[in-house]
Amino acid sequence: MGFYDEFDAKPKRTSAQWLASVIIAALVGSGSTLLLVPTMLKANLIKLPEQSQTVISNGNGPVQGVTYNVNSDIVQAVNRAKPAVVTVVNLQKVDSFFSQKDEQPVGKGSGVLIDKQGHIVTNNHVVDGASDVEVVINDEHVKAKVLGTDRLTDLAVLQVPIDKIKDIQPIEFGSSDALQIGEPAIAIGNPLGEFEKTVTVGVISAKNRKIPVEDPTGRVTYEQTVLQTDAAINPGNSGGALVNIKGQLIGINSAKIAKSGVEGLGFAIPIDEAKPIINQLMTKGKVVRAALGVGLGLDVRDIPENYRAGLTIDYGVVVSAVQPGGPADKAGIQKGDVIAKIDNVKINTFLDLRKYLFSKQPGDTVQVTIYRNSQEKTVSVTLGELK
Template identity: 75%
Template sequence: MGFYDDFDAKPRKRSGSWLASVIIAALVGSGSTLLMVPAMIKANVIKLPEASQVVSSNGKLPSQTVAYNVETGIVSAVNRVKPAVVTVVNIQKVGGYFNRGLKQEAGKGSGVIIDNQGHIVTNNHVVDGASDVEIIVNDEHIKAKVLGTDELTDLAVLQVPTDKIKEIKPVELGSSEALQTGEPAIAIGNPLGEFEQTVTVGVISAKKRMMEIYGQNGRVVHEQPVLQTDAAINPGNSGGALINIKGQLIGINSAKIAERGIEGLGFAIPIDEAKPIIEQLMSKGKVIRPALGVGVEWDVKDIPENYKSGLPINYGVVVSNVTPGSPADKAGLKAGDVIFKIDNTQIHTFLDLRKYLFSKKPGDTVQVTFYRENKENTVSVTLMELK
């Protein structure tokens, strides 16, 4: 019986190799082999494989031994940020005659501690309708104050007493603009409101997706830029942190498309978009945006043809009402006017109108061009604050 080392294909030196074969063959089946092997190895009669190479169990296929450091960038980032991600509890009053004064938990989401002053960022829909809000830190329920909310961007800012979180290091804010498609993205939150500080890992799938925000009438009223990631973001993750490999906050988890057959579509509000909103919510309790003082229910492209009689354009928005005493009212705008241009920007839809106005601020003056009874008119309007 012989021993064939198929792993080593290198030519063998004749001197010594035949001696090793004879000695091994003579000792096979003998218990004394175990006693002699160390001496044979030391005398270089038997040569062991390199330290990075081992022979598999079938004696033929090689496998590689690899040294691996568990302290990866992802682990380091998670360890820095995870304590700053908290559970947000929405508590609402219970309806009914016999339940007056009673309150109960209506839902849970996530939030992120962003500074040493006790400010926590979450989603508007996480705290919407709440009579009270609490956060959970290390199993302790802490009452939180809602400083401000913004429905359009789905952001909200809470505040808790600083002594309750003094041992927690706030998350460092990063830059979403500096992100590159394909770089790691780490989501931390509380999926289903139960599994606290759950970590999922993926990549930045796209940087500037536009998510449509719908009003109560089913019309698109706003477009929110979002980051797309394949890191799993489930119900309860809303308001949690999306971080980069450096452990910096790059987004606030906001939504997940969950349709049959579709996976890996998570979205987060980019931190560069969120920063000015967060600052206004902290300082003013709301986001200040400009407005003309008109209501719009129809885009021209959507109204029946028989109502467009004589209208020389097929775009613009139809004014449905004018707020009494508003800048639009003072400028002479009326219900039925078709606004199709502001300054030098064409207005095709209500979304176009809102986008342009939101690029301004209250007190700015704009030139509004519209059709009334198929005649073109232009008026100056000083923008007011959107109520």
């Protein structure tokens, strides 16, 4: 039988196999024979697994230790990436006992040094509302300049003086697009703002997940594409590094599902999607996006049927206001119009509209199909810049 569960089916042992059995039995049966281990290792009669192990005693006192170096791929990846991960401190002015505004730390997150010019990437929510930002480098609190932030993608870029990071090797960029489901993922950050450079290990659980981004009213205005990982990501890890087995940056840790009974659901912004945002924040201090110059009301599908009098379509977005002198105003779009298509692409919701506009640049011309008083009309609009 295949599993050799019958004695007479077991293959006969060779003399060499019997000798090996005797040696192992002797080692197990007598603690004194541990003295033979170093000699047998050198003679390749026995082998140890590739992990750290030390023999420290034979029961009668210390004996010669057997040690060997553990230098796995994960250890090497961590050693390459960890020096570039820093703590980011959000300082805000708060009322003191004497009714004065004192600057105090209100939160801590993580950041990643990406070049020798002192640029550090973190999350927008890590520095949001800060009057000042500090970065902890080699136990020193260093003032950082906020070069730019972007709420929609939850990214921010800081800069610290070059002399403060001269001895730190910036992290190397990898590719999030090239990732495979199931390959190792290593998160490095400062959970709870206290445990600096904590390392957690998992896998890439999924790619191209979508997390809704809401405005202050709770309306979903954007969808952030993220990587999903089961590497532990906790408060304070935000803005830290998610790296691959080569120690290359593949994502910026951003969020986790904080719900009772839910574990292993962490999310990171893919580095291939983050790079163009990072570059704009570094060079322009903001992300330039196209806009129609309209205030958008309800999605048509969210309007109760008994209030849809006069509407001949069951999709689209109602215009709630028009910016005076803006692109839509110049094209003749009015309050109450329903935007149904752009460049013949169907617009079901506000999110559809925003996604399409964000694929364009200010100055681009698009064809907008609207419905007004049950009449279809298409107008040409030269896009402006989202403020």
